Amino acid sequence: xxxxxxxxxxxxxxxxxxxxxxxxxxxxxxxxxxxxxxxxxxxxxxxxxxxxxxxxxxxxxxxxxxxxxxxxxxxxxxxxxxxxxxxxxxxxxxxxxxxxxxxxxxxxxxxxxxxxxxxxxxxxxxxxxxxxxxxxxxxxxxxxxxxxxxxxxxxxxxxxxxxxxxxxxxxxxxxxxxxxxxxxxxxxxxxxxxxxxxxxxxxxxxxxxxxxxxxxxxxxxxxxxxxxxxxxxxxxxxxxxxxxxxxxxxxxxxxxxxxxxxxxxxxxxxxxxxxxxxxxxxxxxxxxxxxxxxxxxxxxxxxxxxxxxxxxxxxxxxxxxxxxxxxxxxxxxxxxxxxxxxxxxxxxxxxxxxxxxxxxxxxxxxxxxxxxxxxxxxxxxxxxxxxxxx
Amino acid sequence: xxxxxxxxxxxxxxxxxxxxxxxxxxxxxxxxxxxxxxxxxxxxxxxxxxxxxxxxxxxxxxxxxxxxxxxxxxxxxxxxxxxxxxxxxxxxxxxxxxxxxxxxxxxxxxxxxxxxxxxxxxxxxxxxxxxxxxxxxxxxxxxxxxxxxxxxxxxxxxxxxxxxxxxxxxxxxxxxxxxxxxxxxxxxxxxxxxxxxxxxxxxxxxxxxxxxxxxxxxxxxxxxxxxxxxxxxxxxxxxxxxxxxxxxxxxxxxxxxxxxxxx
Numbered sequence: 245x246x247x248x249x250x251x252x253x254x255x256x257x258x259x260x261x262x263x264x265x266x267x268x269x270x271x272x273x274x275x276x277x278x279x280x281x282x283x284x285x286x287x288x289x290x291x292x293x294x295x296x297x298x299x300x301x302x303x304x305x306x307x308x309x310x311x312x313x314x315x316x317x318x319x320x321x322x323x324x325x326x327x328x329x330x331x332x333x334x335x336x337x338x339x340x341x342x343x344x345x346x347x348x349x350x351x352x353x354x355x356x357x358x359x360x361x362x363x364x365x366x367x368x369x370x371x372x373x374x375x376x377x378x379x380x381x382x383x384x385x386x387x388x389x390x391x392x393x394x395x396x397x398x399x400x401x402x403x404x405x406x407x408x409x410x411x412x413x414x415x416x417x418x419x420x421x422x423x424x425x426x427x428x429x430x431x432x433x434x435x436x437x438x439x440x441x442x443x444x445x446x447x448x449x450x451x452x453x454x455x456x457x458x459x460x461x462x463x464x465x466x467x468x469x470x471x472x473x474x475x476x477x478x479x480x481x482x483x484x485x486x487x488x489x490x491x492x493x494x495x496x497x498x499x500x501x502x503x504x505x506x507x508x509x510x511x512x513x514x515x516x517x518x519x520x521x522x523x524x525x526x527x528x529x530x531x532x533x534x535x536x537x538x539x540x541x542x543x544x545x546x547x548x549x550x551x552x553x554x555x556x557x558x559x560x561x562x563x564x565x566x567x568x569x570x571x572x573x574x575x576x577x578x579x580x581x582x583x584x585x586x587x588x589x590x591x592x593x594x595x596x597x598x599x600x601x602x603x604x605x606x607x608x609x610x611x612x613x614x615x616x617x618x619x620x621x622x623x624x625x626x627x628x629x630x631x632x633x634x
Numbered sequence: 635x636x637x638x639x640x641x642x643x644x645x646x647x648x649x650x651x652x653x654x655x656x657x658x659x660x661x662x663x664x665x666x667x668x669x670x671x672x673x674x675x676x677x678x679x680x681x682x683x684x685x686x687x688x689x690x691x692x693x694x695x696x697x698x699x700x701x702x703x704x705x706x707x708x709x710x711x712x713x714x715x716x717x718x719x720x721x722x723x724x725x726x727x728x729x730x731x732x733x734x735x736x737x738x739x740x741x742x743x744x745x746x747x748x749x750x751x752x753x754x755x756x757x758x759x760x761x762x763x764x765x766x767x768x769x770x771x772x773x774x775x776x777x778x779x780x781x782x783x784x785x786x787x788x789x790x791x792x793x794x795x796x797x798x799x800x801x802x803x804x805x806x807x808x809x810x811x812x813x814x815x816x817x818x819x820x821x822x823x824x825x826x827x828x829x830x831x832x833x834x835x836x837x838x839x840x841x842x843x844x845x846x847x848x849x850x851x852x853x854x855x856x857x858x859x860x861x862x863x864x865x866x867x868x869x870x871x872x873x874x875x876x877x878x879x880x881x882x883x884x885x886x887x888x889x890x891x892x893x894x895x896x897x
Contacts, residue, residue, distance in 0.1 A: 618756055624699070628712040631712055631715045631748065
């Protein structure tokens with residue numbers, strides 16, 4: 245019943261190539277999803293993403309299996325399931341893709357949460373490799389100049405760290421080129437997401453979730469630019485031919501929080517069969533922009549972009565971002581996933597409900613740990629919400 | 635013209651038969667794992683009480699957790715919408731519906747339709763199941779809880795909102811010689827504070843109507859009234875409100891389909 249995009253298959257091939265690359269890479273860094281990967285690509289360092297890897301495990305419905313490896317040695321079930329899965333895979337020495345290539349070093353940026361700091365410390369002890377933590381101040385209202393100076397200083401330190409570790413010099417020209425490619429990739433990705441403004445939408449957030457890996461993992465290379473341009477053409481073709489992602493689209497919705505990876509298909513079918521299209525989400529949109537005010541100020545641009553991340557801002561700013569998406573995509577309601585794993589993403593959601601301009605419903609689940617998912621309960625809440633909107 | 639609503643909950647199944655103006659009959663029975671059979675049975679028994687047969691019924695609508703298993707229903711509607719419509723029908727001044735069912739509880743803000751709603755989180759605290767577990771720990775029947783509450787001299791404090799931990803608290807009160815009545819009052823206060831927190835999220839506007847099987851327990855009503863600081867109305871048979879709402883939707887759906895075919 246779900247309409248598959250041709251892009252899904254190309255994305256699979258692209259990501260298979262990306263994972264292959266890791267096995268022949270000279271230097272491998274394990275990085276958090278919100279880390280400035282451009283610097284790594286500029287130095288030909290391969291970035292491996294435990295979060296992306298854990299999402300893949302979630303989609304393969306193996307979350308509880310790998311989590312239990314971590315739980316057995318004492319990690320709490322309240323800990324983030326990405327962290328539990330990642331540590332679990334390391335302990336099990338396996339995963340659906342045979343595990344990630346061993347790291348040369350670790351790079352954690354706390355703009356997405358503070359769990360990553362402790363999680364990466366654990367990895368550092370397991371692999372006995374150095375860890376670099378990039379500390380981004382939390383933005384309550386606006387980014388202050390002092391924040392940018394503070395993060396920029398750390399970026400300089402990070403470059404010294406990398407040069408010492410690899411014995412190679414970072415070429416400023418190459419870094420600038422990488423940043424411009426990241427910017428072009430992000431723009432291409434944004435153009436894909438924006439096709440969902442069309443009524444009916446040619447795209448659901450579930451399509452966006454499935455196809456988000458390249459912008460996260462390959463940002464700063466040429467791959468996302470061409471991949472998302474092609475995906476955009478496919479979506480434009482749908483619009484031209486009057487093909488909707490959801491037949492007879494009646495209700496347009498926005499999704500908040502990380503996807504429930506092991507239930508993407510069920511959720512996709514649930515909404516489609518009720519003529520509701522989840523046209524956009526706060527998660528993929530987090531990768532759809534960068535702040536480059538001055539192209540010659542590379543480090544300043546990187547600093548500002550990575551400080552001003554959706555999960556690193558106060559509730560008022562989050563509400564503004566959601567209200568913007570509500571306007572841009574013209575949605576009737578918001579489905580809020582209260583994600584047991586992701587505290588910074590889920591904290592304040594009941595307050596957010598009061599601050600956003602359309603009705604919303606909260607469902608409780610977890611991004612990877614299916615033990616925290618109750619289908620009948622979620623079905624009733626979502627159905628009642630749709631009844632309320634019609 | 636006859637319409638039927640069937641509500642298959644987690645603990646009980648309910649069926650209400652109506653005509654255009656009034657409730658003709660209803661039936662309540664316990665749910666067994668064979669939900670399809672339960673639905674058939676509760677439907678037949680209700681029809682029998684009304685001296686009607688299946689062919690007299692124009693439209694059947696199903697609701698509740700087992701709604702998808704009621705194969706002979708024309709459509710399925712969630713219990714949120716059904717409780718709102720059912721309560722509004724019996725008590726037209728209803729603005730807030732609190733439904734405490736077997737495995738979940740909900741607070742619904744009502745105008746003409748559902749304005750917004752909140753449901754309990756994944757935990758069983760604040761549901762009928764919570765009371766069943768506590769009654770069993772106390773060695774009393776659920777139906778006795780209301781009367782016991784009236785005899786309480788004071789209320790013990792149950793600090794945990796978790797059903798499992800609250801049960802062990804109840805057991806330790808028993809072990810220390812506390813009177814059952816006082817523990818029952820404590821259990822009711824615990825459930826009421828849980829529900830009240832949820833209700834405040836939706837906003838409580840009078841009239842507040844309590845529905846669902848738990849509404850038959852006067853102790854819960856007492857505790858909730860104290861917690862919310864206002865009077866709560868309970869329909870004569872609060873357990874059938876969901877099924878009644880479903881029957882009312884059946885009536886509307888029939889009128890709609892007639893309108894379409896004639897227009």
